[in-house]
Amino acid sequence: MIQSILDNDLYKFSMQQAVHTLYPRAEVQYTFINRSNTRFPRGFANLVQTEVQNMSGLRLHPEQKTFLKKRCYFLTPVYLDFLETYQYDPAEVSIHQEGHDLSLHIKGPWYRTILWEVPLMAIISEAYFKATSQNGVSVAERRRTNREKARILSENGVKFADFGTRRRFSASNHDQVIQDLLDIENPTLIGTSNVHLALKYNLVPIGTLAHEWFMFHSVLHGYQMANPAAQDAWVRVFHGDLGIALTDTYTTDVFLSTFDTFYAKLFDGVRQDSGDPIEFTDKLVAHYRERHIDPKSKTIVFSDGLNVDKAVRIHEYCQGKVRDAYGIGTNLTNDVGVSPLNMVIKLTRCRPATDKPWRHTVKLSDDQGKHTGDPKELENCMNLFYIKKLPG
Known part of the structure; x- marks a missing residue:
């Protein structure tokens, strides 16, 4: 199912470089x-488990390294040399099943284990539909749907990227989708997260960083300083490249409380990953204007x-207000x-080094249904930010 070490999302490689650079002794558990x-x-x-074992044979090939050098200019020679020697270690993944319940954990050095999340989710998704003999509609019908989506997005001037690796139906369908999105006049597909x-297809690999980057920094610096500390660390590695910040790890309101003029000017923009997109747009536009x-x-x-x-709909609302782009998964x-699987793999514990204690990590969200982590630690985090838990 996973036939290439690059069958992963770009932000995993960019974060791996950052971890390799700044936190080589950190250990984590996912x-x-x-859901x-x-x-x-x-x-x-x-x-x-069989697919996990097969991944141990994946390697970065010379032509892949050359592509990364040319298209991912922010990846350093030191990191690319490391990636060339990297191989997945199946011992870092534990998989168990009791009845119909599946449990899976990833544990080990952060600079190594960080690459597992996305391909594992893709494996779980594809394996599930194969094991349950769910074939979906015909390939011809899928292709008509894909092209129609591409046509509508093009006609409306919506610039978008494919963000669909984690919950895809299959690797082959993912490949076909990219072909179809490009197979129209004037496509507005600007890239894909899948390297x-x-x-x-000679596309731009797209991605920056994920929630786990902020979650780890909450262990280092506390929840109140997690956002600025994570941004400072990111800038130390990438020096202004990959400048799209993620706002909702501890809610957007908390993020904006420390996203001052310095950060607002430094970062090219932000990513909206939960909550109401229209309200989010208004909030960010006002935030920028207040900082001139x-x-x-x-x-x-x-x-x-x-x-x-x-x-x-969001694109139409953004006109004349802010630049907009879309990651559709x-x-x-x-x-x-x-029915696609509703699943995630999240960072749940970490420690900066082997001589430090393990600490729980949590993720809030602008949707309370997306809060994840140890219940007691979630409650502590929400109380710290005076966030009330909704009933039910």
């Missing part, structure tokens, strides 16, 4: 979270559960007539 309580067929864990497909920054010089990347209609790569 946990699979089955929809999907019932996995018996023997499913063995299917996933393997970026190489194959022209919002039209900044970019909002919208990536929260998008479909074509939602992207068009599952609606592109798993719109084949099945």
Whole structure:
């Protein structure tokens, strides 16, 4: 299912470089979270384990390294030499199944384990639909749908990227989607988060950083300083490149409380990954204006559960207010007539070095349904920021 070491999202490689540079002794644990309580067929864990074992044979090939040098100019020679020697270690992944419940944990050095999340989710998704004999609609129908989406986005001037690796129906369908999105007149596909497909179709690999970067810094510096500390560390590694900040790890309001004029000018823009996109747009436009920054010089990347209609609606609202771009995921790569899995793999514990104690990590969100982490630690974090837990 995973045939290339680059069959992963760019932000995993950019974060791996940052971890390799700044936190080479850090250790972490990730946990699979089955949000929809999907019932996995018996023997499913063995299917996933087989695919995990197969990943140990993946290596970075010379032509892939050359592509990264040319297209990912922010990746250093030191990091690329490291990646050339990297190989997945299946011992870092533990998979168990009791009845229809699947549990999965990733544990080990952060600079190594950081690459597992995205391909593991892609494996779980593809393996599930194969194991349950869910084939979806015909390939011809999928292709018509893909081209129609590309046409609508193009006609409305919506610039978008494929963000669909994690919950795709299959690797082959993902590949076909990219072909179809490009197979129209004047496509507005600007790139893909999937580095393997970026190489194959000569697209721009797109991505910056994920919630785990901020979550780790909460352990180093506390929740109140996690956002600015994470941004400072990011800038130390990339010196202004990859300048799209993620706002909602501890809610956007908390993020903006420390996103002062310095950071607002330094970063090219922000990514919206939860909450109401229209309210978010108004909030960011006002925030920039209050700091005497022209919002039209900044970019909002919208990536929260998008479909074509939602992207068009947000784009229309953003006109004349702020630059906008869209990362569309599952609606592109798993719109084949099945119900996509609602799952995540999140950082749940970490420590800066082996002689330090393990600490729980949590993620809030602008949607309380997306809060993840140890319940007691979640409560502590929410109390610190005076965030009330909704009933039910």
